[in-house]
Amino acid sequence: MKLLTHNMLTSHVKGVTKGYPLLIKATEVKVNQLDFNPQFVSRMIPKLEWGALVQAAEDLGYRQDLPGELIADYEQNEEFLKKVHRVLLEVEVMEGCLKCPESGREFPITKGIPNMLLNEDDA
């Protein structure tokens, strides 16, 4: 699971009102080298929940020195975009789980794939 995906995921357990962001409990994290595409990163940034991304990066130990608040004019800041590229796309949680912040329900991550299935009754 890349942090881009994590940024979109939320808990969908029945009755939960504050299911975002999901807490990451990682037992295996890997970092892939991927081609840096500044345009792609730039246009993703406004779509992100910035705070959730920084928190996830922090939890995994890959925050680098990303600020808690999104900076202005990031489009021109290649160094910044590279850091975002790294946390957004290169850092990948391979094993572990995602935990619902409200209900505590855990969703396993196996071979990099989050399994967000619920039982029919807690859906």
Add this chain to the structure above:
Amino acid sequence: MKSDLSTESRKSKEEKKVLRKQLKASHTLLKHEGVCTTPQPTKSLVIANGGLGNGVSREELTAVLQEMGEVEKLLMPPHKPYAFVTFRSEDGARKAHANLNGWKLQCGESSITLYLSYVDSVKCKEGASVPLPEGLALVEHFVSPEEEAQLLNVIDWSPTQGDVTAQKSLKHRRVKHYGFEFRYDINNVDKDKPLAAGLPDECVPILQRCVEQGHTNVLPDQLTVNQYESGQGIPPHVDTHSAFEDTILSLSLGAKTVMEFRHPDGRVAAVVLPERSLLVMKGESRYLWSHGITPRKVDMVPAEAPRADAPTEPGIQSNLTLSRRGTRTSFTFRKIRHEPCHCAFPSACDSQGAPSPSPGPSLPSCPADAARLEEEYVHRVYSTIASHFSDTRHTPWPRVCHFLSSLPSGSVLADVGCGNGKYLGVNADLVGCDRSTALVQICAARGYHAFVSDALSVPLRTASCDACISIAVIHHFSTAERRLAAVKELVRLLKPGGQALIYVWAFEQEYNKQKSKYLKQIFKEDHGEFSSTNLLSEKSQKSSGEKVSDLSCHLENSHKPSDMQGVSRVPDARLSVHTNRTAFTSQDLLVPWHLKGGKSTVPVFHRYYHVFQQGELEHLCAQVSGVKVKSSYHDQGNWCVVLHFSII
């Protein structure tokens, strides 16, 4: 025919290009089949599209080949869309290559374009013939033509007879019962209510002959007469153990057919039943194997009538051809059983606790049933067939791609029910999810963003997506409520102003007088060769000037030659099993999937589908508040809508 070469030189550039492409595709595909073509002339050619699997009969093909030179051998592998011909001389092969490439062969109502390439050697993997099921015997010429005529005359199909003999017109055949009525609703006979009409007198000498020849030792007391028109059939079934004794005798009259016997382990034996033959089912063949007749108009049969005294070559069926069906009437004689069955096959025995024969799933009557049905007939099947399924889903549908590429870059997009990630590669902004872990693993291996979740409960934030797609997903939900819930969940993900594209399989596979590719891709092989055969047939469609979009929707690998109707639903709520590549006969059905394997022992999996009727998808979406149907259309056998979501 000689003019063909000159016709070719008159062809426009475009046509030539198409032809080149077709040839290239044929070559590639044939390589997939393990057939190497060679540019050097030899005596042998592979004839792409000229196969039994494409509805080309041995006779039709032989006729054109013989005009080219003396044919030494014509090999038509079963179900395949190609054939091999070996000429006596290289000259014949050269002539065929020069004159028949691009030749349109008229086969019945359709015309098939042939493409020929030289091959060094003819070798083909032919299906090893499956031995007859244990306990099955076929006695040819059991009745004389006079007796046949007499028996056929006995049956009065006029409705007034109905009350004494119990007569029903099932969707795909006419049925009449004598002695006792077999009730399809309970899969049994009412043993306390014999019918007024016993077995016709004309049957007596026939039955006595059965006893004399040792085919049975008790006289049957129940007769079921089935009449099948060409194109009709009977779903696979095992005769209810508790209803009838061991031996079942069945006379075929009027026309021949092919009956398929299926063992629970996946073995299939196709048995040709000639007219006037007697089929005797005992033991394992009666108790464990199911038997049925696929509804179709054409059967694949040995080209020459098999002679009992001729030594058969085991494993080789090099002389297959196609046989058009006529009207066949079967007389099935059975003996009512009055004690519980104690056969050696408890797994198939209703007397010994097994569920009554092949009940199959029914339409769900409550939400829990619906979830169970989908779990067994959708989720589990996809997880089993994932890798084979994925191999068949390589080409994105153009109109879906068009939708995706029309969105501004940087959009947040979700593919709910992404399968193997076919569209995740089309647009890098997409994140995918699917119910099947096995399919999501394929996405992940391809480097796409995907997670496992259910389309009824997608773990994405409300109003987080600029657009969503749901391609071939919602037809897997088994109740109208769940289909509605799936649309609502998709819409929940949309930002105001967001769009959703939904594709579902259409009940109407023929639209604007155009058959969908699903229907056109007839005569496919059952072990996964369809991806290549589809390409062939698709390429050949190009030449007929049709718009080529994609390797078709819903590439079910069918296993039956099929320009016929599907299997009907017997009069209860059970879901019918669809015959691949045929028109739909009901909206809720099970669609078989035949795993690739090349062996007949590979089991068949059934997926549940609800196929949508025209207008149904729009109606469904209109029930979701805030949603406007921006456009709707029929695309390759699917009903499709583009939804627009706005703040309520």
